[in-house]
Amino acid sequence: MVSRSDDGQATAMPAHFFQKLASGVPGVLFTYWLSADGRSHRYPFVSHQVHTLFGVDPAALNENADAVFSVIHPEDADAITASIQQSATTGKPWSYRARLRLADGQYQWFEAHSVPERQADGSTLWYGQFHNIQHYKALEQSLRESEAEFSFQAGFQRLIARLSTEFINLGFGTIDQCIDELLRSIGEFFEVDRAYVYGFSDDYQRMTNTHEWCRAGVPALKDGQQDVVIEHFHWWQEQIEGMVSASRVVFIEDVDRLPATAAAERALLQEQGVSSMFSVPIRVRGRVTGFFGVDSLRQRTWRQDQADLLIIVSGLLSGALERHRLEEELLNQSIRDPLTGLHNRRYLMPRLEELLGRSNRRGEKFALAMFDVDHFKAINDSIGHLGGDYILQRIAAILTSQTRTMDVIARFGGEEFLVVFNALEQTDVPQLVMRILQSVRDEPFVFERQSVPVTLSAGVAGIDEFTATPATPEALIGLADHRLYLAKESGRDCLVDASGTVRI
Template structure:
């Protein structure tokens, strides 16, 4: 009787001893028992920390472990059970990480370590502990986030450097290809669905989609976004004003939540499938000339610095467009006559070489007409050089009106002009030239209230006339110039070609 009492006291003291010992451990110490048939389980011993952390009564867990398993995060629960079953089968140590629900209602990460031991009846007992590793998981996530952010920033800088190099090495005529490459690269990098560039008319009344990239499977909008009147969209017009006056970025986080006054814009964007978008102004020479934008067709979380990153892209675009415009102006100054705006000899001669090459390879026909304003020195002497400039400009206007965009119209020097008629038969050219002579005849030239009589002579040479001799730009021009001289000799105000003299 005394021995039984002593044994009971020792058991109580032993349980108290282990609880006191376990109370000094940050985590939860436990023994976990699983029946041989895997149908019942309990914690023969579990430290009081389980109540402090999770609000679970150790005495209840002594009988049934279900309440602990109910605290496991739903996404982790299945894998935890599987790992215990595997440890019971193989008797390998059980180590696992899972999220457990605290008394506060929040889930935090815990890590368990235990050693299994098979019992004579086929059941299994694990001796171990589990402790909170939330801090380490947060640090781990922070490191991953930092690494991902570093990788993102490095990738963005590398992308901008590559695109900058392409724009720096930009040659004449390749700006469109470079813009297309930029939109493709930016669209794929930010994983958006569309990236595009719009231009504004001078008075900001119209916007035009000039370039567009779309993710595979996303319908293009560029064909429907030409000459779009901004006045029809009042809310959007206010956003444009903000771009122009304040250099502001337009960010629509959720198209469905646009204000009531943007009902028209909301309907259009919903029709286009847009969920959210960014638009960033493009400036050339200090003036907003358009905007660069990206669309997302799905709800997404944008980076907090998304606007800043897109501003860097728009700055790259702005610089490239400004440089290209300057280069175009310089190029135009070098190949255009400053008085009439027509192309000059520097532009004409390479074009003639190109046309001769196509004629040799493909048999393309063309003809050259040289025009000279009759008695131009007499006109200069009578009304002065400003009057002479006026006549030259008016004749240049006539040439542009009477020719096609595919023809090359140039001022060759002084009062001489050359028109190269593309894709024409030799027999059709006289009528084209006579039409120009007739237009000059019908035009009323008045300078300082003084009417001036103006006529023009012309000489024509066709590529067909060089079947037996090599054709060169100089040979064509020389033949046309000789026939122009013959037209002057024939009384002026006429043309001379291979067939002879023709008058209007």
């Protein structure tokens, strides 16, 4: 080492002087030399802390710098070498952050700063220092994790708020679409492979997959999970009992590690490709009616609060389903006749408007028949109004059994009923109406041990008949009602359509 005396003469400074000076500086002071061809390098000077920190002999580094480079983390080594070469080429200061292996074997972050100086022989000499920044990196990581957690929680709250708004604003009949959207949103947010809802039978012996979302490329299970008998899955039944009695969340961290008592469940889940899963009970009116769940097809680390977050989702589902059931019941009460359970006029008229619209757009055919109980006043007089109610209920049951699910049956008023035969030619309707008349005539009506003969009269009108005038619900019903009157005038127990009177 060289310094200058007061008279300007060069004097040698002992190496231990610089070591003492460097000992008061945090980190490691160094001069690093790299040959012009980049094949050899060494540290002409390096402070003794390099030994304290990394267990590397400073004297050895004076001859060869490889020992320091050997403690660089493998993932950082190539980038450091490239950055040094770039500094040598450009002559710009060199600085870098990398992980270095300490004497105890642990890796910690260090930061280096140095200034290069080109030598006469083309080699480069850097003057600099590097020091431990692990506490800064730890703080940085902590802040990053805190920021990520805040972002996650904020994102989850926004998601729940959006889904809640959708459920609050849903119209009747859209609950399925809202549940499907919830499963998709939750599945993508938590990066799972499946999200689904199952419903239990009343005795908890069967379950059905009612809604399912699957990540792209993941096979769906819904079709094969309908009305599944679970009486032989004893371990799963114990989990259901926990859901029902204590609202417990079922968490399977690793399907392969399920207990021996869950051998059947383990085999089924492995067949479905499930690696881990959560199942959270859904309660409607205080009763567990099913569960909401998510599957992962790969081993993953779940959040510690994962169950709590899924309980929030399940609570949202529970509330939406309970509200939907209540609205459905209220709607049914408003569109169904309380005595017979059939639809009423409030339901019938919009359906007729809908069928007329489809007929105008697509040419779909339909016809309607109006039925009236013959001599109903005499029946009421003979067996009383309760007996009359019984007759109306039995006729409603016959109409339901003799028609299709796609047909519309309504109690039109008093002892009058109306059936809309959907997607049928008008010529096919008389045979169906006659079958109903025959079924009523053959039915043994007995009220309080008194046998009551009952027959119906019917008037039939079809959409095909309206060619000169526009068809409206009122016009169709008016025509059927007129023909019903003609059937009454013709002696009852018959039908009248466009062709005239038809008897059994």
